[in-house]
Amino acid sequence: MTKVIRLLLVFITTIGTVQMLFAQDMVTIKEGSYIPLYGNDSIPKVVQTFKMDVNPVTYREFQKFLLNNPAWLKENVKGLFADNAYLIRWKGGATYNEGINPDSPITYVSWFAAKKYCECQNKRLPTTDEWEYVSMASEDKMDARKEEDYNAKILSWYETANTELDVVRSNPKNYWGVYDLHGLVWEWTLDFNSVLISGESRKDIDNDPNLFCGAAAVGATDLMNYAAFMRYAFRGSINAKYSMKNLGFRCAKDIAN
Secondary structure: OOHHHHHHHHHHHHHHHHHHHHHOOEEEEOOEEEOOOOOOOOOOEEEOOEEEEOOOOEHHHHHHHHHHOHHHOOOOOOOOOOOOOOOOOEEEOOEEOOOOOOOOEOOOOOHHHHHHHHHHOOOEOOOHHHHHHHHOOOOOOOOOOOOHHHHHHHHHHHHHOOOOOOOOOOOOOOOOOOOOOOOOOEEOOOOEOOOOEOOOOOOOEOOOOOOOOEOOOOOOOOOOOHHHHHHHHHHOOOOOOOOOOOEEOOOEEEOOO
16 A cells, blocks of 8 residues: 555545544533532532533524424414514524524524423433533633633623624533533523522522523622622523523433433
8 A cells, every 4th residue: 555545544534533523412521529609508519420412502403303393483382382582583484594504503492492402302401510510611621610711701701692693613612522601602401490599598499480590699609700600690580481692502411311
């Protein structure tokens, strides 16, 4: 085999590997613990090993879901499961407006629709603890929350938060190989009432079943962590049927599935 042929084969193999990695839609998040931003104690929360989507769900992917599940088209969805803003950027049917990049993250989608999408993929929405655990990573550190640059960058995005039409993977992947937890859109989480604190103790739980996206952070363990505090406050302000401009989602999966 000539040197040129050998080099060509190496090049083809390398390209194939890159394409395969890019097509990989989930990464494994290994078990670990962190101290969540709620409650008056400082007991670490253990997050079991699970899988998470590499990037938020896109228009292209959600379009396929709608084609196979017409009950979730904006003209068919029941009012119980979505508000009037649901899929506002869609013409009707499974066709989104002109000018939308199919690789932009889907927004204006309710918790109910996001949950159903994940279920159809044999997945689920990530829990609030899972999302927060993965999101505390920078590009090279599993926990970068004490780094000023890390928090400053997130807060800077929160001040503008007008990037939902950018394409996914526009930002560098983090320690786990996950893209766009920060810098693109806010994201739904699975659990409701998990961190909704209405009093001075974690045991004092507000059982409002209409709140599905985490909740407010009264009695936060680290009040200097404003970026996380803003996320908890935002989650506590929304309802499961809401569909918002900067709110998208990604899926997760139990490792045994």
